[in-house]
Amino acid sequence: MREFELVIQGGLVVADTGTTRCDVGVADGRIVALAEKLDNGRQIIDASGLLVLPGGIDSHVHVAQPSGASIIADDFYSGTMSAAFGGTTTILPFALQQRDQSLLEAVQDYHQTAAGRSFVDYSFHPIITNASATVINQELPGLIRDGYRSIKVFMTYENLKLSEFDVLKVMHVAREQGGIVMVHCENDGAICYANEKLEQEGKTAPQFHAALHPAIAEVEAVNRIVVFSEWFSVSVMIVHVSTRGAMESIRRARQRGLKVYGETFPQYLLLTAKELERPGLEGTKYIFSPPPRDEASRDACWEGLSTDVLSVFSSDHCPFRFEGKGGKQTPPVFKGFRAVPNGIPGVETRLPLLFSEGVGRGRITLHQFVALSSTNHAKIYGLYPQKGAIAVGADADLALWDPEREVTISQSVLHHGCDYTPYEGLKVKGWPITTILRGQVIVRDGKLQAQPGTGIYQKQNALFQQYPFAPL
Ligand code: DUC
């Protein structure tokens, strides 16, 4: 009889397409058997009463990213530990090119920073901030072919944005080499206009951060990128969708067969701009971009997830501390919302929030949960079926969920390097209690079981879906 390194017995195995009650046999880090009854494991985990899900994949994470005077609170060590406790087994952080840096150098720097420090597997999305001739003609084509298939560009922000001309150049290379372009879609002119007006009127308290990023700026930019995507026949990911207009634009594009994907986050499903009005400087804890919006936008994001218009649910984990030098409170004097570091933590709370508020409240099915939290990320970013699947041959990346476990989210139960959570006091039902990476238990019953370096780099393979038709 075959001996397995690990057997998970008696759980309900859930994929994006179906549910089976079966045991899972693991050898050499992979799933090698799925059967009604498996014994003979060197390690046996009793999963009765638990759900066995593919490990979460969080494809929008910022760790160890230089951020001017502020310091991002997580490096690969703490950020991936937090991910593991939240049932996530792979993250895709960004590798940000400094304007005076080559893109290759940026990617190599992030590799060095991550190596030997990570508890979960990782892959990178390079961010291009300087589309020099060398980047466009040499570095980018090589990087895409080497497994960095998802490239992010910004349409706004002084030190990050690319011109439309440069965005088009990146899109062209991505199409030629088989990449996908992730776009921060906001109309730069609209934001500059709002900024000048708010400053002239002295409106710099945290609550005005919402007005700095008008919904129309997002909608206009998404429409433009959809048009560009069709023109160049290139796959695009519209990151951080927060408005109905953006969601509907993606719906129309997808109905027409365009390879336009959308992403949203917990913050757009659970928070509104009201949070920015909290007393004192508490509102700074909710400064992130695009900002939390109104209830109608919140409903639109849920609708996007439940109708499969939005394909991925990520965290945008971008943790800045509230207290201390470079923190959100910017002591000793508050200099206006523009000086507040932009981003919130969320890699650990992402999945429990979607499980409880989505599956628990009947807004999405359990299969959609698996697709949105894991499988679709793997398919879109070239990691499927090694990741995101419970199938023979796939990596044994699994999260065992107790669907009945009730937890009150609080800073004290989390493992990130940040000093607060935007969801303090929120009660959720359903929690990942065991996380397994390539067959190795990395978290069990609230205890870390792995060493840093357990997580390794994963190259992105040819993308799952490209345009089936010839480019215009
Ligand atoms: N965009 C992101 O994708 N993350 C953090 C802030 C931002 O503007």
Ligand code: ZN
């Ligand atoms: Zn962005």
Ligand code: ZN
């Ligand atoms: Zn982000």
